[in-house]
Amino acid sequence: MNGVSLLGKILGKVYTENDANLDYIRNKKIAILGYGSQGRAWALNLRDSGLNVHVGLERQGNSWKQAVSDGITPEKTEDALKDSDIVIFLVPDMVQRKIYTEKVMPVLRDGMDLVFAHGFNIHYKLIVPPENVDVYMAAPKAPGPSVREFFVKGGGVPVLVGVHQDHSGNALNKALAIAKGLGATKAGVLETSFREETETDLMGEQLDLVGGLTAMLRATFQTIVDLGYRPEMAYFEAINEMKLITDQIYDKGLSGMLRAVSDTAKYGGLTVGPYIINDEVKKRMREKAEMIRSGKFASEWIEEYDEGSKHLQALMDDLDNSLEEQVGRELREIVLRGRPKN
Structure with missing residues (x-):
């Protein structure tokens, strides 16, 4: 048995470049909430992949200054959320529920996407989205600086994707598109669930x-x-x-x-x-x-x-x-x- 077939036997489906298509999210307004370790890497990688990225921050602190120095024009959270199609939560776990309740819920509309890099808030029901939105995850298996470093060098780190709610019928395809935009499909993307990712x-x-x-x-x-x-x-x-x-x-x-x-x-x-x-x-x-x-x-x-x-x-x-x-x-x-x- 060769290495490829053995890997498939152990891991199941490993998604790579040909399995993901950026077109599923290419014309969407993407609001990234947070510009810390992962937020910075996601914003820069997705931007450099040709996607329409807006960074939303709660205040004009160090993260704001860092974004500006990176060539990103950050906005207040509520401004980044206006008319957004995809909302990506990259603020700390325990802050997400407050921002969701106060800033995201008022602007949610049918067909929007909520994206997470960790399943904690969804799995433990700190955030309970309405049924008319897609809820999916792309969880890099590396810290943010590595996500960025590997991308800049032409590679990518592995990512776990999972779907909690598939209102559109394309939630998995959009999760794979996010992973591709991060560079992960150059390494490999594995499918999981919010529960499995969170608990493990x-x-x-x-x-x-x-x-x-x-x-x-x-x-x-x-x-x-x-x-x-x-x-x-x-x-x-x-x-x-x-x-x-x-x-x-x-x-x-x-x-x-x-x-x-x-x-x-x-x-x-x-x-x-x-x-x-x-x-x-x-x-x-x-x-x-x-x-x-x-x-x-x-x-x-x-x-x-x-x-x-x-x-x-x-x-x-x-x-x-x-x-x-x-x-x-x-x-x-x-x-x-x-x-x-x-």
Whole structure:
């Protein structure tokens, strides 16, 4: 079995350049709400793909200045929304419902499109659109700067597309057109649902990428320090080198990373890893994953946000004042001094 047919067996349909057509959205007025990491990348990529892009912002702050310096003429949110055909939500998750209720709902008309880069607000019913609009998603699997960088260099990052509501009968085609405008069809586009994208995204963030990883790095650092070793040595070994490992995983996968490290590291890692991440840890991971699936995490986070995110700020303050961050701030200066200039 060759690589292409095997990939198809595992992933199902992978949409590429010939599967997407910009004509589905070419003559539409596209209002992009937000000009942060993703907003900037989307606005510039879709503009450079020949689409009619308008950027809507709530105030004339740093994002406004950045848009102007990029050659975009930003507008107040309500002005960008006037006569728009496609509204793309690229403001933070917890801001979207307020902007939808106050700014988007009053101008919604039959046949408009609501587009999301993450399914949170739709899946957890913070936003409940009327039945006479299309609701679909294009979720890049990379941060905004990479979405832009890959596009500028002639490529694209993979994107997940999904349809929540297909009033027109062409929602998927329009989602693929958005993905093409971002450059994603040069890599590959996979179809998903709002539920699957939202829940797996939250699980990845909490169990591994942000939650599990941060806690593991801190615990390893503290263990080494508690055994009497210097904090700077602990930081280099437990935290700083993680980038080198994740770069290898990104380029070569888990087995490729293992083949790139020493046999001592391979043996120690493969024998000790399952002891650290044992069945009890996996059980607790499953419990937190079920909280996401049940909607309990979303309810907890919405309540925390509505009360001013005080607990979140306390957690961030604790991390900022930790020994590992104090040591890290000094050591990162050394690392950055030795980094080659582009």
